[in-house]
Amino acid sequence: MSKEINSKAIVVLENVVKNYPLGKIQVEALKGVNLALYPGEFTAIVGASGSGKSTLLNMIGCVDLPTSGHLYIDGIEILNQSDKALTKLRLNKLGFIFQSFNLMNVLSVYQNVEMPLLLQGGFTRKERRRKVEQLLERVGLSTHMTHRPNELSGGQRQRVSIARALVGKPKIVLADEPTANLDSITGKEIIDLMYEINQTEHTTFLFSTHDESVVSRVSRLIHIKDGILQEELTDADADTPREKIREVGAL
């Protein structure tokens, strides 16, 4: 039964452990994490700094590998994949939104958003143009296409980031503290925008934050403390997720 459920999940973590060497001692950043994320979910991970939430996102983002346990992205076990395969996986199945935006300042807004399409390849100039323009309009920046990222405000930059993360049609968008570098109003707007996209296009989001105020928006709220997950039910979506996570946790 769990297999069947897991086959629907985009991301599955089974007993994932991550140790970091810190001087002579090993720091346990993740202590046997079990988690499954399903299509259309809008999930937040909340925890203090040093709680392991960034490590968790790095694992799911396939930029770092677990010390032990299993991690499946879209049904693929990533633990023994080559760098090339992981790169391809990130390109085609994952979208990234970074805390400090990480846009390429040498490129224009348009070019930044177009980049994943060029990496994926196979699109004509016209197709790319349509996709990029559509997304920039969606995030409200269609008038800023030729600007350089450093000519934009923080909020605008994060919108470009969102567009870039979405343009390759990923299975899940990972956002590591997307509001940390923004003031609270702008931060709220960004979360609103992500939520809106989640609601209208059913894009799956997983984002980390230490801001408890976003909690009202999310469909799932996961607390992390000392490398251990604790999930709470939210008002917005009260039924199935909890059962599912319990089942996964029982594995």
Add this chain to the structure above:
Amino acid sequence: MKINTFQLIFLVSTRSLWNHRMKNLVVGLLIFFGVFLLVVADAMLDSINRGMESSITASITGHLQLYDANADDQLAMMGMMANLLSKPRVGHIQDFKSLRKIVEQHPNVKALIPMGTDVAIVYSGNSIDQAVSEFRQALAILPPELPVNEKQAQLAGHIVRIQMLIDHLYNEFQLIEGFSAKQKHTRDALSELSKVRHPDFWQNFFVDTTASIQFLETRIAPLMDGDQPFIYMELLGTDLDRFQDSFSRFKIVKGETVPEGQRGLLVNDVQYEKVIKDRIARTFDHVLEKRIEEQVFIKDSRKLDDYIKRRAKEYKQWILSFEVSSAKIIEQELQVFLNDNQATLDTLIPKFLNLNDDNFMARYNFFYKNIAPALDLFPIHIGDTITLRKFEGEGESQNVIFYGTYQFEGVEKSGFSGVFNLVDITTFRDLYGFMTDEKQNQVNALKLEFAASELKRDSVEDELFGENIEFEELVDEQNTFYTQTPDISNVNFELADSSQLARQELEIQKQQYRYTQDEIDSGAVISASVVLKDESLLTETQQELEKSLKEAHLPIQIVDWQSASGYVGQMTRVMKIVLVIFMIFVFAVSMVVINNAMLMATMNRYTEIGVLRAIGASRSVIMGVFLNESIILTLIASFLGAIMGIALIEYLSVTGIPAPRFEFRFLFGGTHLYPNIKVENLYLGPAIILLVSVAATFYPALLATRISPVVAMNARE
């Protein structure tokens, strides 16, 4: 990789280049100058090579040189004077006739010219010899029946001059008496000189005129030395007619060419003017030449000033070379010219030779107008019969008429090809004992005969020749070419009738005899020059000739002009090696700079690369971005550097680069170098620098590919 990936790489790398434009400008400038220098230097060297090729191939060497395949050493046609004592042993070509038949069949061969080079000396006599010989000539035209006192009166001028020379010599020996290492020699010399200083010697001079003159010539004249009694000549024996027709730079300067098929000597005009001519006259020539052709003045050149001062110190010898009667006239004229009525030549001449930039032209003109006519400016004159002697060993000599001087136009004063004196191949063969196989067999037969009979060497010589011919050298089979083996027929003739008259008769016959082409060709030579019709086919022609020679079983090797000309021809090769070493140095520096710049770029773009990796750019994309940046920068800078190089060479090809010194004319192939740029000059620089910059980028790029995508996640502004 997909086309879109290339698009991305190109996009990112061009934008990054622009974004880091200050750093890239520095790297770009470095590449720009590297390529510029390399293109210009390469084009210049090629142009110099072509200039030199024209200098060498149009004078003496030709395009190809053929010589004995079994030679011990390599042929070196130029720069021979430098290794007089260790002359390369290059063997000789026995059968020139057959060689000619084969080589001249080739459609691209214009001519094959036989050659042999060696050193000869001409004994020109010292001041006493000259004075005595002039005295003898003056005596010869006086009627023999003239009374003695009448003869003395007529020849007084000559006698006083000889006496002055003797006094000068006597004083010199007195000066060194007691200090000289050769005490006995000094004492003997003084005693001999005392004899001729005694009035009795001159009183009784005409009692036995021949004996008196002989005493002066054999006992007194040899006491004087350091007065350049020898002229060293580098001889090139050749087929003179074919030589003149084949080498386009050849030109007669003074006198005339040797009549077809006759024996004769053509002296190199530079040697005639700069080595053989009177030393003081040469001083004036040299200063004028520096002044006019190189704009070097005495006040600017320490070297020139020292040179003048050194020459001026030789004034005593110079005064002694004046005839007495003209010495008096010159003294009077100099008194007026220098405004010093009391002075004698001893003070006037040093004063006159104290040259500076202001007085030079007046003194130069005075010299040639008033002094030169009284001097014998050249110890050998056009039209004279000259006796050439072998440099190595004694005895062997050949008389030959000195017809004129020649030069190789455009490169006449270079000093490289400017040292050869041309002589007909027949005289050359006689002088250096060339032997054909036939003659060699005769000698070998003689040798065997004597070895068998075990006769004593001395008696063999007497028996065979009746005179002291060096048999030892005759049988020296180690080095038959350079032995002193006389032409046997000649020796016999001389022995049969050794009277003076018969000798002269023989000389006249020898000089007037016209050689047929067949006689010139039938005989041994050292090497042979091939002049081509189309020089661009040099390599092909060389290969084809090598093949034909092999088929004909002729043991001849062929070298191109560059190898054949000795160290001179190698000069551009050496310069090219120096250039390459220099460039390696420049590129090593570029490499370090580019490497550093790229490493810094990697550091600066740490996050950017992490982000690219996180959102799905593979390692090869990162590598591509870095290499592409490097390649684009190199291509642009190389292109501009090459354009700049082309522009400079094109400009110089119109204005020309004047040869700064005479030696350069040889390299430049004339008074100016007009460099050309060819497509091949443009390959080397950009290709090397592209390689260097890619290599320099590779390591930093490799490091960049190792940057983990985690850095993108951890980046904090």
